[in-house]
Amino acid sequence: MQVRKLRENYYVHSCWDETKLWINSNLPQPTDFKNRLVASCGPKFEMIFQTNPQQYIWDELSKGIVPFKFLSDLIQCTEESAYWIAAKVVYLKIDHGWSHSACKKCLTVVDQVENRYYCSKCNKEVISIIHRYNLQMYVTDGTAFISLLFLNREVFQLIEKPAKELNEGLLENVECSYPSELDDLIEKKLMFKVMIEESNISKKDDVYKVIEFTNDETLLKKYCQPSIQVTLNDSSFDYGQSYGGDKHFETKAARRASIIDEELRQQRIREIGVGASSSVSTTDGVVRVDVNTIEGVETDAGTTEGDPIFNPAGFGKTDPPTC
Secondary structure (H helix, E strand, C coil): CEEEEECCEEEEECCCCCCCCCCCCCCHHHHHHHHHHHHHHHHHCCCCCCCCCCHHHHHHHHCCCCCECCHHHHCCCCCCEEEEEEEEEEEEECCCCCEEEEECCCCCECEEECCEEEECCCCEEECCEEEEEEEEEEEECCCCEEEEEEEHHHHHHHHCCCHHHHHHHHHHCCCCCCCHHHHHHCCCEEEEEEEECHHHHHCCCCEEEEEEEECCHHHHHHHCCCCCCCCCCCCCCCCCCCCECCECCCHHHHHHHHHHHHHHHHHHHHHHCCCCCCCEECCCCCEEECCCCCCCEEECCCCCCCCCCECCCCCCCCCCCCC
8 A cells, every 4th residue: 555645635545566565574664653653642542352252142131132031921922023042952853854955056945856956046957056954943941842943054053063064974874864963952051042023923833043042151140040940851851863764753752752742732722722621642642731730741651661751840830940
């Protein structure tokens, strides 16, 4: 760059005829210029410090820009808006997959016909595709269950591996139906910023889109108690969700999904105020739920050997929610 003075004003111009460029060099001229600059600024000169990247989240919460809500309150919201929640991941819904193939140019999901791919947005066959995450998780804070939709950026931040790498590892291990890295997400406690959309309100869609998340320990201590009233532990369910032969899920993993699905159904019943009997069975006759209090969910004796009783005490009560 070149500085010129014209009519008592200084102007900076690009200069393209130089033949050498010094970077951070200790030349007399730049050193003298920096010394004169500091001297002229005097006490007005201030150091600039990097802002805490989590500070804006604190501001959003403390100032009510993006309010915090418990899940039981979130599912009652009737306005499109964003909210922060604190919850624990309890189940991965992977029966419809965990990733998809997308057009490398526009990132639109491609349609596959045999070994050929077609992009509806580009309106042509595409040769180069990429794998992108599209993962659905069930979370709870002790007051309700909801399903969160994580897109490519959010899952990559959690896994720290691209979907392509996980997909390639899956192809090498034919015994696995989905990447084992996803199991690390189970039991994670996080703060999520979710968006309530029109479909969540009018259609009672229980899948909420995640805008961002944080694992800031200070935030979790403030908004998420260390213990959880409903403990989904290893003795109750297996976290592994691998396919077994022609079956979609292992029995215990399927049972966990069945219980969560049943709880979601009961939430909808409570929302619309529809009366129901105190005992409701799932489609496979395995799970029974107390509709009025949701205090007990237990498996029928003899359906699966060794399956314990799942008793989420505290659901439907006014006790402070924990996660």
